[in-house]
Amino acid sequence: MAEALLKVAGLEVHFPLRSPFLQRRIGTVRAVDGVDLEVARGETLAIVGESGCGKTTTGKAILRLIDPTGGSIRFGGQEIAQHGTAALAPFRRRMQIVFQDPYASLNPRMTVGSILAAPFEIHRIGQARDRAERVAGLLRTVGLPPEAARRYPHEFSGGQRQRIGIARALALEPELIIGDEPVSALDVSIQAQIINLMKRLQAERGLAYIMISHNLAVVSHVADRVAVMYLGRVVETAPREQLFFNAQHPYTQALLSAVPEPVPGRRRSRQVLQGDVPSPARPPKGCHFHPRCPIAQARCAEEAPASRIIAPGHAVACHMVTP
Amino acid sequence: MSAAARVPDEAGTGAPLLSVRDLALHIPVPPHVLRAVDGISFDLRRGETLGLVGESGSGKTLTALMLMRLLEPPLDALPRGQVVLDGIDLMTLDEARMSALRGRTVSMVFQEPMTSLNPIMTVGRQIAEPLVRHLGLSPRQAAARAEAMLRLVHIPDPQRVAGAYPHLLSGGMRQRAMIAIALACRPAVLVADEPTTALDVTVQAQILELLGELQREMGSAILLITHDLAVIAETAHRVAVMYAGRIVEEAPVASLFAAPRHPYTRGLLASIPRIERVPAATLPEIPGMVPGPGDRPAGCAFMARCMRAISGCAAEAPPLAELGPGHRVACWNPADG
Numbered sequence A: 001m002a003e004a005l006l007k008v009a010g011l012e013v014h015f016p017l018r019s020p021f022l023q024r025r026i027g028t029v030r031a032v033d034g035v036d037l038e039v040a041r042g043e044t045l046a047i048v049g050e051s052g053c054g055k056t057t058t059g060k061a062i063l064r065l066i067d068p069t070g071g072s073i074r075f076g077g078q079e080i081a082q083h084g085t086a087a088l089a090p091f092r093r094r095m096q097i098v099f100q101d102p103y104a105s106l107n108p109r110m111t112v113g114s115i116l117a118a119p120f121e122i123h124r125i126g127q128a129r130d131r132a133e134r135v136a137g138l139l140r141t142v143g144l145p146p147e148a149a150r151r152y153p154h155e156f157s158g159g160q161r162q163r164i165g166i167a168r169a170l171a172l173e174p175e176l177i178i179g180d181e182p183v184s185a186l187d188v189s190i191q192a193q194i195i196n197l198m199k200r201l202q203a204e205r206g207l208a209y210i211m212i213s214h215n216l217a218v219v220s221h222v223a224d225r226v227a228v229m230y231l232g233r234v235v236e237t238a239p240r241e242q243l244f245f246n247a248q249h250p251y252t253q254a255l256l257s258a259v260p261e262p263v264p265g266r267r268r269s270r271q272v273l274q275g276d277v278p279s280p281a282r283p284p285k286g287c288h289f290h291p292r293c294p295i296a297q298a299r300c301a302e303e304a305p306a307s308r309i310i311a312p313g314h315a316v317a318c319h320m321v322t323p
Numbered sequence B: 001m002s003a004a005a006r007v008p009d010e011a012g013t014g015a016p017l018l019s020v021r022d023l024a025l026h027i028p029v030p031p032h033v034l035r036a037v038d039g040i041s042f043d044l045r046r047g048e049t050l051g052l053v054g055e056s057g058s059g060k061t062l063t064a065l066m067l068m069r070l071l072e073p074p075l076d077a078l079p080r081g082q083v084v085l086d087g088i089d090l091m092t093l094d095e096a097r098m099s100a101l102r103g104r105t106v107s108m109v110f111q112e113p114m115t116s117l118n119p120i121m122t123v124g125r126q127i128a129e130p131l132v133r134h135l136g137l138s139p140r141q142a143a144a145r146a147e148a149m150l151r152l153v154h155i156p157d158p159q160r161v162a163g164a165y166p167h168l169l170s171g172g173m174r175q176r177a178m179i180a181i182a183l184a185c186r187p188a189v190l191v192a193d194e195p196t197t198a199l200d201v202t203v204q205a206q207i208l209e210l211l212g213e214l215q216r217e218m219g220s221a222i223l224l225i226t227h228d229l230a231v232i233a234e235t236a237h238r239v240a241v242m243y244a245g246r247i248v249e250e251a252p253v254a255s256l257f258a259a260p261r262h263p264y265t266r267g268l269l270a271s272i273p274r275i276e277r278v279p280a281a282t283l284p285e286i287p288g289m290v291p292g293p294g295d296r297p298a299g300c301a302f303m304a305r306c307m308r309a310i311s312g313c314a315a316e317a318p319p320l321a322e323l324g325p326g327h328r329v330a331c332w333n334p335a336d337g
Helices: A055-062 A085-092 A112-122 A128-141 A146-150 A158-170 A188-205 A216-222 A240-245 A250-258 A298-302 B060-067 B095-101 B123-135 B139-152 B158-162 B171-183 B201-218 B229-235 B253-258 B263-271
Strands: A006-018 A025-039 A044-048 A070-075 A095-098 A176-180 A208-213 A225-230 A233-239 A308-311 A314-316 B018-029 B032-044 B049-053 B080-085 B106-109 B189-193 B221-226 B238-243 B246-252 B321-324 B327-329
Touching: A006 A055, A025 A044, A025 A055, A025 A208, A025 A233, A044 A055, A044 A216, A055 A176, A055 A208, A095 A158, A112 A128, A112 A146, A112 A158, A128 A146, A128 A158, A158 A188, A188 A216, A188 B263, A208 A216, A216 A240, A225 A240, A225 A250, A233 A240, A233 A250, A250 B201, B018 B060, B032 B049, B032 B060, B032 B238, B032 B246, B049 B060, B049 B229, B060 B189, B060 B221, B106 B171, B123 B139, B123 B158, B123 B171, B139 B158, B139 B171, B171 B201, B201 B221, B201 B229, B221 B229, B229 B253, B238 B253, B238 B263, B246 B253, B246 B263
Parallel strands: A044 A208, A044 A225, A095 A176, A176 A208, B049 B221, B049 B238, B106 B189, B189 B221
Antiparallel strands: A006 A025, A006 A070, A225 A233, A233 A314, A308 A314, B018 B032, B018 B080, B238 B246, B246 B327, B321 B327
16 A cells, blocks of 8 residues: 555654743643554545544644654655754645634735735745636635635635635645634534535545544544544544444543434433543543543553554554454 | 423423513614514423524524623613513513522523633632522521532532632533522523533533433523534423524424424524434535625525525515414425424
8 A cells, every 4th residue: 555645653742831930841731642643645534532632733733833742744755743944845835724713814904815825925836917817716616706805804704714714725736634623613504515615625636634623423424534532642543434333442432422413302321421631731640531431440540551453444542442 | 311201391381481572682783773683582481491593693692691681781772572581571670670680580601601700709609699699698608508509510529619710620610610600599590502512522411411400400491592403402392493583493392303394494404414324425505694684685584595485585574383383483485394
């Protein structure tokens, strides 16, 4: 098999925790603590988990918007984890991001046309003259009229703004787009429009996606494979159907059972997890999930479980799961 | 327990505890009038949960703020209609009498617990305050009752949490604390505006379970405002669907989900992603978007996005008409049940 488009191994992002007044280092927040991921060309990997699990930090570290403190990021066969700004420039074109909040991620003082032309200017692509044409093409691709280029972001609805964000990400014809909760801020009826748009673009252009989301139902409609994170670590990775219908990690099972269903009376016997996610500044010893885990044993409190492959493409990090 | 088993009175025959009639908020912004809430009516009975569901801009939160009389000037002079709670029209009360009811007979839980809790007052004092003010408890009695409330909402180590400030608590704990404040005086009506939207899904499950448990214990009626139909399906007895400032469909939860009649409700239900073995290649969409409060058409506000629109839809907005037991629909061409 050819090497994956993206291969992340042992990725670590540790932030120093400083005291409020003297700024002394008093600890370390292990936001991402040894993450392995792979994304093939044209596929969608979803990273799911609750707040503080490190999914957004993982995405930003892959794009090198945050510097990783350890591990390897191979993109298109080349190691980029330690690249400086200049060495990264050619890779920046090939990886893009769509943010959650289309209100905050578009400059309110720029017209949509200049927002969409900016990537071409920064990377010195094309002449000023044909940029207008490229912008019109991008707008058409995401289902907006070319006149939208003359307007400002505040003149658009949330769904339209997210279309603009997607158009910007497409400008340089990237191979990988990371969507950080791209539909979470949108109304349900608009959410479906954006999901369908992203799927259509993927089919047309062979894009690979990393979809970062807390919404498992949305993920089930877009992902080919899913990685579940908990407190900085990946606890389970599996092909879509395996993950949703044959989850093995007790955290994945609890997460799935907590998803409310739009069917009255079909509430399953819910396994409600007790307590909250602990702080990543003070993660529990051993398996990070053991204090909330319904099947934890003594060993789980002592020793972090390694990820083991239990079926093709299905890896689980749990002492209690046997292949 | 199934939704149908929760309340015997699903068709809505009992006397309402809270009765809302023709509630409207029309905001003059010359040369326009924004019809943010455009004449809505519903009833809430003792011990029941009514889900008020709608997308952004549908007017659901403004409805809650009008019920609570929490709109700020100059908007506070604009609401029209009646909100009758146990025989008293809240809309006509002066602020002194309203504030005697607020927190005692009717209280509210907000979406974002961090911005609605007082950051410089301990959690215990925030729960004790309404007990002293409304029920005349001594500070010592109120403090003891505050701790009991924290225990009731399953906060571990309630004594420590009572002495803590809100920023020290996690999101889930803050929402529990806010529920403890809202329910301290055992109100007859609890208005919960997106109470779990800011929470993680495992914590959402805990909070929804807690609200149901407290309702069974205290018999409070809950008006649950949310954009999330799945949350409604699991917790409400009846549902009212809002679109562009109006209620377009109202029904017992089982019949709304099994046989939605309004094209908007049908579109909304179809577009929710669900976890299925074989996902649809494309999710059903509702085309277009909600008209803003300033450019609503004279007829049905959903018409421009509606697949079932007929010639009469443009002329006049359809009234809510009863099409089945407790099932009301505002549509000139409703789908079959």
